[in-house]
Amino acid sequence: MQLRYVFTELRQGLRRNLSMHVAVALTLLVSLTLAGVGLLLREQAQLTEEVWGDELQITFYMCNGANDRNPQCAGAVDDSQKEVITNALEDNRYVDKIEPESQEQAYKRLQALDVEGVSGPDPVVKAGDMWESYWVTMTDPHHSAEIIEAVAGLDGIDHVGDVHEVTGPILAAVDGLQSAALVGAIVLIVAALLLVANTIRLAAFARRREIGIMRLVGASTLYIALPFLLESLVVALVGIGLSGVALAAVMHFGVEQRLSSTAVTQWVGWEEFFSSFAIVALLGILLTLVPTLLLTRKYIKV
Amino acid sequence: MIRFEKVSKAYPGQARPALNSLSIDIQKGEFVFLVGQSGSGKSTALKLMLREQRPSSGRVYVAGKEINRLAGWKVPRLRRQVGTIFQDFRLLTNKTVAENVAFAMQVTGHSNREIRERVPETLELVGLDGKGDRMPDELSGGEQQRVAVARAFINRPMILIADEPTGNLDPGNTVGIMRLLDRINRSGTTIVMATHDVQMVDQMRKRVIELEHGHLVRDQVQGGYGAQF
Numbered sequence: 176m177q178l179r180y181v182f183t184e185l186r187q188g189l190r191r192n193l194s195m196h197v198a199v200a201l202t203l204l205v206s207l208t209l210a211g212v213g214l215l216l217r218e219q220a221q222l223t224e225e226v227w228g229d230e231l232q233i234t235f236y237m238c239n240g241a242n243d244r245n246p247q248c249a250g251a252v253d254d255s256q257k258e259v260i261t262n263a264l265e266d267n268r269y270v271d272k273i274e275p276e277s278q279e280q281a282y283k284r285l286q287a288l289d290v291e292g293v294s295g296p297d298p299v300v301k302a303g304d305m306w307e308s309y310w311v312t313m314t315d316p317h318h319s320a321e322i323i324e325a326v327a328g329l330d331g332i333d334h335v336g337d338v339h340e341v342t343g344p345i346l347a348a349v350d351g352l353q354s355a356a357l358v359g360a361i362v363l364i365v366a367a368l369l370l371v372a373n374t375i376r377l378a379a380f381a382r383r384r385e386i387g388i389m390r391l392v393g394a395s396t397l398y399i400a401l402p403f404l405l406e407s408l409v410v411a412l413v414g415i416g417l418s419g420v421a422l423a424a425v426m427h428f429g430v431e432q433r434l435s436s437t438a439v440t441q442w443v444g445w446e447e448f449f450s451s452f453a454i455v456a457l458l459g460i461l462l463t464l465v466p467t468l469l470l471t472r473k474y475i476k477v
Numbered sequence: 478m479i480r481f482e483k484v485s486k487a488y489p490g491q492a493r494p495a496l497n498s499l500s501i502d503i504q505k506g507e508f509v510f511l512v513g514q515s516g517s518g519k520s521t522a523l524k525l526m527l528r529e530q531r532p533s534s535g536r537v538y539v540a541g542k543e544i545n546r547l548a549g550w551k552v553p554r555l556r557r558q559v560g561t562i563f564q565d566f567r568l569l570t571n572k573t574v575a576e577n578v579a580f581a582m583q584v585t586g587h588s589n590r591e592i593r594e595r596v597p598e599t600l601e602l603v604g605l606d607g608k609g610d611r612m613p614d615e616l617s618g619g620e621q622q623r624v625a626v627a628r629a630f631i632n633r634p635m636i637l638i639a640d641e642p643t644g645n646l647d648p649g650n651t652v653g654i655m656r657l658l659d660r661i662n663r664s665g666t667t668i669v670m671a672t673h674d675v676q677m678v679d680q681m682r683k684r685v686i687e688l689e690h691g692h693l694v695r696d697q698v699q700g701g702y703g704a705q706f
Contacts, residue, residue, distance in 0.1 A: 384567065393632075
């Protein structure tokens with residue numbers, strides 16, 4: 176096979192359809208970057224869920240008869256009520272571990288935080304003001320609602336502390352951003368596919384005389400299609416390279432320089448970047464080579 | 478070398494078939510004129526020989542292969558054994574004469590050494606010695622057709638199919654091209670030529686196959702354009 180001819184054709188083709196190739200590369204840049212951001216957000220959502228899900232517990236605070244929030248509380252919780260609550264928790268399949276905390280233990284923990292008014296000779300808050308509680312670790316953090324539903328209404332329960340109520344909207348926002356990025360990526364991927372198809376059509380039209388002669392003198396389909404495939408591959412690699420730079424910029428300037436200083440959660444790192452970029456690169460190559468293969472078969476049919 | 482067995486070809490949307498139960502047999506080394514009015518089925522017959530089309534019924538054999546049964550990936554190999562020339566030359570205007578001729582070898586995988594050897598030889602054969610560096614638009618119509626012949630013949634095909642190759646040429650150039658084709662034919666290449674050129678067919682006295690509305694109406698050894706020969 177005359178590779179020199181193939182590369183000459185490739186160079187000429189790239190030059191002849193330069194504006195279309197630039198359009199395809201830029202569309203690929205935006206669509207692949209959006210797809211990459213979507214994948215990174217998915218990784219971030221998973222990381223956050225893992226970190227928060229493992230650490231977060233539901234806390235059932237029991238009536239102390241001093242400063243109860245629940246009007247149903249009729250004095251401090253008694254042993255029979257505690258037994259009912261413990262049984263309800265132990266019977267729940269989503270409960271992994273139950274750690275009881277007495278009023279004294281809660282008070283010590285508060286003192287350890289060195290809050291004003293807790294320590295000293297005449298503290299404002301005393302151990303009796305604290306709530307005795309059960310700290311519940313879940314088998315699956317997604318099912319906190321089921322546990323709360325089963326226990327919150329029992330006699331002796333004052334109030335429930337569930338940090339999932341706070342983290343839920345944050346995770347939902349991350350999910351929303353991820354979906355928006357992926358929808359945007361899909362729209363642009365369709366645009367990229369149409370652009371690739373149009374470019375192939377124009378390239379085949381520009382070369383129709385050469386293609387006609389090649390068919391008549393007996394050039395193989397692969398040989399005729401090769402310059403088209405290489406042209407698409409070059410454009411795909413440019414688009415993928417640019418999106419890699421854009422994603423790396425998002426990682427460096429966005430995650431590393433801005434977000435990593437806030438220790439709210441564990442942030443995506445370069446490992447997640449490379450796994451997301453590998454998918455993006457594969458997607459970019461498929462996006463350009465598959466339509467090229469299908470369309471060249473159509474336009475240069477032997 | 479080429480055999481049609483009761484070949485019919487109908488195009489969608491056309492009431493009458495382009496070819497109707499056509500049977501012809503062309504031997505190796507023959508020079509055959511295919512004549513008939515426009516729409517008689519000449520071009521369809523040539524397209525079937527090149528496997529540009531497939532027959533609706535019947536069998537077409539070219540160089541020992543039945544084209545209807547030929548797998549798609551084998552078609553290029555068949556076409557390397559069949560050279561083609563057209564009325565409109567079909568040269569690449571951005572390539573020199575030598576590059577146009579070399580193109581047929583490049584795209585069929587010949588080495589540069591082979592190309593360097595064979596292109597000047599073939600240009601000399603067609604009478605274009607020393608004009609390899611010219612661009613096609615610097616040549617006369619007759620010379621451009623010689624370039625097309627050189628390109629069709631450079632891979633030394635067994636069959637040369639010519640579709641009205643002298644249709645755009647003046648009488649002087651027509652004679653030159655016909656002499657060239659005759660010379661190629663005498664080297665053993667089978668030539669099938671569709672034409673409307675009455676005078677040239679009458680002078681050459683080769684086998685004539687005449688088609689009318691897709692039917693074979695005459696197959697005459699050493700015939701002329703009209704039936705009076």
